[in-house]
Amino acid sequence: MVLLAEGGTSMNDASAQKPFGLFERMLALRYLRATRKGAGVSFITVVAFLGIMLSVATLIVVMSVMQGFRVTLLDQLLGVNGHVYVQPSDGLLPDDEDYISRLTAAPGVTRAVPVLKVEAYAVNGQLGQAPVFIQGVSREDLFTLEEVTGPRSLRSGSFEGYGETEEDGIIIASGVAAKLRAGAGDYVTLVTGRQRQTPFGTLPTTEKTYRVDAVFQVGNSEYDGILAYMPLEQAQLFSGKKGQVTEVEVRVEEPLQIDSYLAGIEEAAGNSVFVIDWRSRFSSFFNALEVERFAVRIILFMIIAMATLLILMGLVMLVKDKKADIAILRTIGAPGGSVLRIFLMTGAMIGVSGAVSGVVLGSLIASNIPAIETFLSGALGIDLFAADIYYLAQIPVRIDPEEIAGVLLFTLAVTLICSLIPAWRASRLDPVEALRYE
Known part of the structure; x- marks a missing residue:
């Protein structure tokens, strides 16, 4: 028995039988589309994509601003003051x-x-x-x-x-x-x-x-x-x-x-002298800055993790919606590993596209934060970044490629973990039980 898909792809095609081959990619892509029966699944997919994109963008913007604060304040501190201070004991x-x-x-x-x-x-x-x-x-x-x-x-x-x-x-x-x-x-x-x-x-x-x-x-x-x-x-x-x-x-x-x-x-x-370095003299200030930076990073990473849970929810519903399709695939000879990869790629597509879109959006916003702040201050008639409160004359931004790479890797890792659970359940589905009530 031969399964024909769009474009004439069949289970007998050698390229289609390869892991992550054309057949598996084609089905993973089709499962992202809306169907009359699975409209709710498609809606969750869109929400998951938007959640990951906005979470990643927010994390990049916040971390770029905080890194900008750290670097700018450090440059000013070391530019105005010395690096080591030799002071008399009396x-x-x-x-x-x-x-x-x-x-x-x-x-x-x-x-x-x-x-x-x-x-x-x-x-x-x-x-x-x-x-x-x-x-x-x-x-x-x-x-x-x-x-x-x-x-x-x-x-x-x-x-x-x-x-x-x-x-x-x-x-x-x-x-x-x-x-x-x-x-x-x-x-x-x-x-x-x-x-x-x-x-x-x-x-x-x-x-x-x-x-x-x-x-x-x-x-x-x-x-x-x-x-x-x-x-x-x-x-x-x-x-x-x-x-x-x-x-x-x-x-x-x-x-x-x-x-x-x-x-x-x-x-x-x-x-008869004290030798003090700049870290000791300004330790309380920069320790507070580092603690705040670490805490905000943890909070935003948790937001990304929560957004990826929508992928888990969407795939669980998708597996339930596609039980008959999975049973037919298993009946005509598709191995469990192939089914697992199909649903794993479905979740990965959402995560990758959301993460990449978030990086692009976050980088664009971070690059234009001073202009955005100036526009909003003028439009609202208030100083959104008062120098006497925030120390600096304008919002500092420093986009760190290593930070962006870390955000991407974390997002993709959590996405794969969330996708793996429903994909594994789909690969273990019994075709007889799935088709009994169809």
């Missing part, structure tokens, strides 16, 4: 060139930057006032901070006069400038808690007027709202700590592999 460090040279000579170190940090309060007459965290660094060291002096960071003024003009000047972040209502060329007064001797007695604070040489923007609201830079000698005079620094910021070749440099830096730093 008091301040001397501004010693020999000591700085010794640290620079440590293996893997690219630069050692002496920094004097001063907390102050800035006042621009009656226009505005703001707390500032002054970083006293030399002109040469300032220009190594790409996040501060890079071409994309300058908002007004110029960095060229930093530390070279006779007039005392500072550069301030955009958030500080906004609070002070000051721009390049304006004058602001800085007030610090250092006691000052005068002919009228001791004053509890010291204040001095500086010209704003430039306004920069890092793109992080936390840094932009408080940072200011001043030449190191000026900062020492202003704070009354001449010849001293708060710490030495050491920069290395590969900050993500900081453990390989710590021993050499500690040896060069000597005793």
Whole structure:
């Protein structure tokens, strides 16, 4: 007995009898189509496809944004701050060139930057006032901070006069400038808690007027709202700590592999100092970010797993609907393995098409998130991504091919597992029992 299918394919055809051959692929594809009797099965198939597609797309978008947050924040943190901090155990460090040279000579170190940090309060007459965290660094060291002096960071003024003009000047972040209502060329007064001797007695604070040489923007609201830079000698005079620094910021070749440099830096730093790496200083922040990223990933993977359960449900109903067809196939000689592969391919087609469509949709959305956010903010009249809440000036996105590959593999694996159960039951179906009531 010969079974003829569309296009004249028969069970006697050698190519049709091969595992995953033309005959099996043809039947798997036909079982995805709607029939009058199996309209409900087709509807579940469509829902399963849409569920997997939207779940995969959502996972890709969310993970791309979270990866963008992580990479952007890490770049800003390591761009503005050092990678290893050498701090005195008591008091301040001397501004010693020999000591700085010794640290620079440590293996893997690219630069050692002496920094004097001063907390102050800035006042621009009656226009505005703001707390500032002054970083006293030399002109040469300032220009190594790409996040501060890079071409994309300058908002007004110029960095060229930093530390070279006779007039005392500072550069301030955009958030500080906004609070002070000051721009390049304006004058602001800085007030610090250092006691000052005068002919009228001791004053509890010291204040001095500086010209704003430039306004920069890092793109992080936390840094932009408080940072200011001043030449190191000026900062020492202003704070009354001449010849001293708060710490030495050491920069290395590969900050993500900081453990390989710590021993050499500690040896060069000597005793009576603390050597702290960037992971320890900012550990709570990035640990929270990693935990949140892991938790969201688990939740979204569970959503994908739930969507693939619709494939299981659809195939169970399909097997029940196609009992007679399966019985006929087994009667004319189709082996159980062939039946198993037919239904396995039916489920796999739904999973593969849904996963691939989800990857395409998710990548398109992730690539255009800044434009989408701008459009929605304008249409709704609200700021959907406020910099003072989310730290960054715009939504960061970093599409990671490895993440996408992992999502695809997970989706396909769960799809095959969910498809295997009803496919195995179909392959074990007894033809006599299936045809008894037909």
